[in-house]
Amino acid sequence: xxxxxDELILEITRRAQQLRLDVLRMVYTAQTGHIGGAFSAAxxxxxxxxxxxxxxPARPDWPERDRFLFSKGHACAVLYAALAHRGFFPVSExxxxxxxxxxxxxxxxxxxxxxxxxxxxxLGHGVAVGAGMALALRETAKPSSRSAASARAxxxxxxxxxxxxxxxxxxxxxxxxxxxxxxxGNLTVILDCNxxxxxxxxxxxxxxxxxSDKWRAFGWHVQEINGHSVAEILGALDRADQVHARPCIxxxxxxxxxxxxxxxxxxRWHGRPPNEKQYQEAVAEIExxx
Amino acid sequence: MMTTDGHxxxxxxxxxxxxxxxxxxNPDVVALSADVSNSDYSALFAEAxxxxxxxxxxxxxxxxxxxxxxxxxxxxxxxxTFAFLIATRAVEMVRTHLCxxxxxxxxxxxxxxxxxxxxxxxxxxxTDLAIMRSLPGMTVVVPADAVAVQKLLPQxxxxxxxxxxxxxxNEVPDLYDETYAPQIGKGVVLRDGGDVAxxxxxxxxxxxxxxxxxxxxxxxxxxxxxxHTLKPLDTHLVLEAARDTQALVTAEEHSIIGGLGAAVAExxxxxxxxxxxxxxxxxxxxxxxxxLELLDKxxxxxxxxxxxxxxxxxxxxxxxxx
Numbered sequence: 199x200x201x202x203x204d205e206l207i208l209e210i211t212r213r214a215q216q217l218r219l220d221v222l223r224m225v226y227t228a229q230t231g232h233i234g235g236a237f238s239a240a241x242x243x244x245x246x247x248x249x250x251x252x253x254x255p256a257r258p259d260w261p262e263r264d265r266f267l268f269s270k271g272h273a274c275a276v277l278y279a280a281l282a283h284r285g286f287f288p289v290s291e292x293x294x295x296x297x298x299x300x301x302x303x304x305x306x307x308x309x310x311x312x313x314x315x316x317x318x319x320x321l322g323h324g325v326a327v328g329a330g331m332a333l334a335l336r337e338t339a340k341p342s343s344r345s346a347a348s349a350r351a352x353x354x355x356x357x358x359x360x361x362x363x364x365x366x367x368x369x370x371x372x373x374x375x376x377x378x379x380x381x382x383g384n385l386t387v388i389l390d391c392n393x394x395x396x397x398x399x400x401x402x403x404x405x406x407x408x409x410s411d412k413w414r415a416f417g418w419h420v421q422e423i424n425g426h427s428v429a430e431i432l433g434a435l436d437r438a439d440q441v442h443a444r445p446c447i448x449x450x451x452x453x454x455x456x457x458x459x460x461x462x463x464x465x466r467w468h469g470r471p472p473n474e475k476q477y478q479e480a481v482a483e484i485e486x487x488x
Numbered sequence: 489m490m491t492t493d494g495h496x497x498x499x500x501x502x503x504x505x506x507x508x509x510x511x512x513x514n515p516d517v518v519a520l521s522a523d524v525s526n527s528d529y530s531a532l533f534a535e536a537x538x539x540x541x542x543x544x545x546x547x548x549x550x551x552x553x554x555x556x557x558x559x560x561x562x563x564x565x566x567x568x569t570f571a572f573l574i575a576t577r578a579v580e581m582v583r584t585h586l587c588x589x590x591x592x593x594x595x596x597x598x599x600x601x602x603x604x605x606x607x608x609x610x611x612x613x614x615t616d617l618a619i620m621r622s623l624p625g626m627t628v629v630v631p632a633d634a635v636a637v638q639k640l641l642p643q644x645x646x647x648x649x650x651x652x653x654x655x656x657x658n659e660v661p662d663l664y665d666e667t668y669a670p671q672i673g674k675g676v677v678l679r680d681g682g683d684v685a686x687x688x689x690x691x692x693x694x695x696x697x698x699x700x701x702x703x704x705x706x707x708x709x710x711x712x713x714x715x716h717t718l719k720p721l722d723t724h725l726v727l728e729a730a731r732d733t734q735a736l737v738t739a740e741e742h743s744i745i746g747g748l749g750a751a752v753a754e755x756x757x758x759x760x761x762x763x764x765x766x767x768x769x770x771x772x773x774x775x776x777x778x779x780l781e782l783l784d785k786x787x788x789x790x791x792x793x794x795x796x797x798x799x800x801x802x803x804x805x806x807x808x809x810x
């Protein structure tokens with residue numbers, strides 16, 4: 199466990215609020231996009247990009263980099279904002295979100311956008327794809343490898359951000375079984391558990407609780423945290439890195455639309471852009487909190 | 489190049505052996521199975537390289553996604569299961585990761601066409617070529633015999649990007665000897681003729697050759713062309729046949745909708761109109777039964793190809809003189 203000083207936690211918390219402002223501007227400008235699920239993930243994404251992930255914006259293809267799979271692709275405005283502020287492309291490019299000729303597609307395109315590891319949008323892919331990546335990175339260590347350079351374990355780890363509506367999809371659980379079978383200790387999934395999906399509460403659409411029990415029964419190491427507490431996120435990520443021979447899930451309890459009072463807990467802000475008045479009101483609320 | 493010794497061989501056994509050789513040559517080659525490895529012979533690879541073989545269970549969507557993850561991290565995964573499952577249940581994964589994401593996964597589609605004959609229509613793959621051919625970025629390869637499998641598989645491994653490789657369950661006639669040198673994307677002329685062209689793929693190529701013999705007995709000279717790569721199609725060879733013969737017949741172990749016949753018809757309509765008769769299964773499900781008899785009953789007999797050639801010739805005669 200690393201010690202995380204208060205200044206670091208405060209800095210990342212501020213970064214998360216900055217990401218929310220960027221998301222608001224992008225969706226307001228484009229008049230299309232997904233705010234609610236981007237807001238619920240802001241502290242998680244900020245903690246990964248501004249502290250935890252071993253990445254190098256100058257070398258997006260660095261073989262030893264950690265892989266972050268943004269499985270809940272519709273919420274990608276927050277991913278793009280983090281990548282831009284981390285230096286993968288100019289922040290000014292965020293203004294092109296969802297427009298013609300942009301690298302910032304409506305859902306992430308790994309070939310167009312630097313730093314995007316996986317196309318996402320159709321929900322449910324992150325766990326199984328992440329399991330494949332984790333297998334590949336681990337198998338690099340096998341003595342059967344011929345080249346001396348690859349005859350050691352890659353230190354790279356795989357992180358997946360999963361939505362809680364997304365886990366309705368069967369392939370999530372297929373992938374979870376495979377990750378457990380192969381004891382993928384280098385795979386960490388963060389479940390953004392905001393409790394709301396497109397048409398209502400996840401508990402009403404398709405009940406998935408008890409989530410901790412379910413993932414534990416699938417053979418995973420489970421932690422449950424407050425997903426808006428940077429201190430808890432950083433601690434959980436460190437703990438997950440130290441678990442061997444088991445994949446880890448961090449069940450992050452969050453609020454959809456977190457950060458703006460009138461957007462919170464409301465499924466109608468899943469995929470709707472704000473009008474000018476709503477935009478100004480939301481910006482004022484977030485800026486007031488920084 | 490061609491043999492006439494009357495032997496029949498298992499493509500899937502040749503596949504398993506060829507996959508092991510690939511594994512010996514390239515440590516990045518890995519294989520996955522959705523728990524049918526003793527059917528498709530990928531079990532040979534599992535024996536040779538147990539640490540590079542992953543059985544993900546009866547979970548075809550996960551099969552393709554896990555393979556995509558391996559590919560994104562630099563491996564060359566060969567994902568094995570039955571053709572109908574790859575090309576129905578797992579198609580969204582194929583589209584999103586292999587095609588849109590360009591994950592370098594090789595899809596090994598076993599028991600294709602009607603070849604899993606006794607298991608019935610649930611296990612037949614008669615729409616896979618149409619589905620795979622329609623996906624941007626996908627390459628579709630259909631070997632015709634066991635030698636073709638051995639010759640094409642290393643090219644599949646070296647080919648940049650995803651490939652759908654279609655394999656037959658049953659023994660099929662040996663067409664080729666060791667001098668056969670196919671290239672992905674290039675058709676092969678097996679017999680010359682200027683009256684009509686029979687364009688076949690997979691198992692149906694053998695029946696095209698038999699049909700050409702019968703037609704020769706009637707004084708009709710049929711050109712026989714193998715199209716093992718449905719996409720990218722060898723447009724030069726097909727258009728040349730259209731111009732030379734003005735009468736084309738396609739033959740495939742697949743629905744007449746969307747497969748080889750459609751690919752040829754689309755091209756010819758665009759660039760050099762000529763009659764195209766499509767031999768294949770009509771827009772219907774078949775039934776359980778012996779393989780060769782099933783092919784005959786559902787429109788893929790030698791007689792169906794011969795009859796197709798006669799129809800193409802009648803249509804050619806009805807064309808206004810050029």
